[in-house]
Amino acid sequence: MPASGPDASGAPIAPVKGRYIALAMLILVYTLNFLDRQIISILKDPIGKELQLNDEQLGLMGGLAFALLYTTLAIPVAWLADRKSRVWIMTWALGIWSAFTALCGLTGNFVQLFFARMGVGVGEAGGVAPAYSLIADYFPPKQRSRALAIYSFGIPVGSAAGILFGGLLAQYVDWRFAFISIGLFGVLLAPVFRIVVKDPPRNLYDAQPVGAKALGFLPACRLAFAKPSFWLMSLGAAFSSMVGYGLLYWMPTFLDRSMNLGLVDRSWYLAGILFFGGVAGMMLGGFLGDRLGAKSKRYYPLIPAVAFAISAPLYVLGVLTTDPFIAFFVFLVPQALGLVWLGPILTAVQHLGPANSRTMISALFLLINNLIGIAVGTWFFGFMSERLKPSLGDESIKYAFIIGLSFYLVAALLLFLASFRIKKDWVD
Numbered sequence: 001m002p003a004s005g006p007d008a009s010g011a012p013i014a015p016v017k018g019r020y021i022a023l024a025m026l027i028l029v030y031t032l033n034f035l036d037r038q039i040i041s042i043l044k045d046p047i048g049k050e051l052q053l054n055d056e057q058l059g060l061m062g063g064l065a066f067a068l069l070y071t072t073l074a075i076p077v078a079w080l081a082d083r084k085s086r087v088w089i090m091t092w093a094l095g096i097w098s099a100f101t102a103l104c105g106l107t108g109n110f111v112q113l114f115f116a117r118m119g120v121g122v123g124e125a126g127g128v129a130p131a132y133s134l135i136a137d138y139f140p141p142k143q144r145s146r147a148l149a150i151y152s153f154g155i156p157v158g159s160a161a162g163i164l165f166g167g168l169l170a171q172y173v174d175w176r177f178a179f180i181s182i183g184l185f186g187v188l189l190a191p192v193f194r195i196v197v198k199d200p201p202r203n204l205y206d207a208q209p210v211g212a213k214a215l216g217f218l219p220a221c222r223l224a225f226a227k228p229s230f231w232l233m234s235l236g237a238a239f240s241s242m243v244g245y246g247l248l249y250w251m252p253t254f255l256d257r258s259m260n261l262g263l264v265d266r267s268w269y270l271a272g273i274l275f276f277g278g279v280a281g282m283m284l285g286g287f288l289g290d291r292l293g294a295k296s297k298r299y300y301p302l303i304p305a306v307a308f309a310i311s312a313p314l315y316v317l318g319v320l321t322t323d324p325f326i327a328f329f330v331f332l333v334p335q336a337l338g339l340v341w342l343g344p345i346l347t348a349v350q351h352l353g354p355a356n357s358r359t360m361i362s363a364l365f366l367l368i369n370n371l372i373g374i375a376v377g378t379w380f381f382g383f384m385s386e387r388l389k390p391s392l393g394d395e396s397i398k399y400a401f402i403i404g405l406s407f408y409l410v411a412a413l414l415l416f417l418a419s420f421r422i423k424k425d426w427v428d
Contacts, residue, residue, distance in 0.1 A: 059382025156278020241373025
């Protein structure tokens with residue numbers, strides 16, 4: 001295997017052994033992360049009917065219940081991951097969120113399900129930021145945007161799998177069995193992940209000396225919060241995630257109410273959009289990030305800014321299309337463009353602080369992104385739908401989508417502004 005990057009003396013450094021196997025396992029765990037996170041979007045309709053929940057309650061269950069502890073606990077978990085084994089942390093995280101996913105299938109009312117979803121968030125708090133740090137230590141800077149984009153395949157693949165398997169299991173068995181079976185699979189996968197994946201040496205490919213002491217929580221906050229590009233990229237990603245999570249969570253309801261698709265049909269329909277559009281967007285973002293980012297740091301936030309600006313009107317066009325067949329192909333393009341941001345932005349975030357504090361910087365970014373994106377996004381669309389329902393009936397969710405898509409334009413503006421600051425804030 002060819003050498004990858006020089007060490008401090010200029011000598012080439014051999015690639016970390018087993019990095020592609022580790023990346024494959026990280027993708028699998030991330031897939032399960034999003035499967036467990038998003039399965040509730042297809043199951044919420046049968047859940048709502050059985051437990052007699054309205055749209056606003058369903059929005060809170062899908063957003064705030066998960067995000068409340070997911071976002072806040074990610075900070076102490078990140079502090080620990082910068083100092084202890086990231087693989088052990090992810091192993092425990094996988095086991096915890098999977099166990100709570102299974103527990104969701106045993107609940108009998110809104111309060112019980114709300115707290116079970118909070119438990120899923122507790123586990124998933126340790127599932128993402130440590131993975132970003134692992135990938136940054138497995139791959140040199142010139143390959144990180146693609147590696148992080150490939151890792152992010154877990155988002156469309158996991159979301160599509162959650163929609164498809166959740167819908168099929170709910171239709172042919174019941175929604176409780178869907179939660180229990182998928183949760184138990186994750187519990188069984190946790191020890192396999194621990195055996196296969198190893199912690200690589202920290203900071204191997206970076207200018208910072210190997211073994212340098214990680215920043216504490218307050219110094220990391222002072223470093224990140226003092227950089228305008230951190231706020232612009234975090235808030236830009238957060239506003240885009242409001243749309244991304246909100247649309248994904250409520251799209252099954254839209255397909256039911258506005259396009260009259262049954263549970264199985266809308267499961268296949270949405271899974272296809274998520275998988276094909278999502279994977280294409282990840283690949284495009286990773287390729288453009290590595291190719292254009294090598295020419296100028298400005299491209300890291302500029303690429304997703306352009307993508308979001310194009311996505312918003314295309315989504316509106318898809319929502320207003322009455323033919324499900326035509327709408328499917330219209331939705332594919334903005335679905336892809338809406339996920340272009342992950343490779344370039346996650347790469348840029350990795351370079352806003354010293355190499356051995358990447359997990360903490362990533363966790364601070366995820367705190368802002370997810371607290372706004374997940375907690376507010378899913379609730380906002382449900383809130384708007386409930387308020388519009390007296391005048392618009394079943395079409396209320398359609399017009400809630402059109403109103404919410406304006407957040408993509410806000411995200412585009414924030415990331416465009418970040419493109420003017422990123423070079424100054426970058427740390428090699």
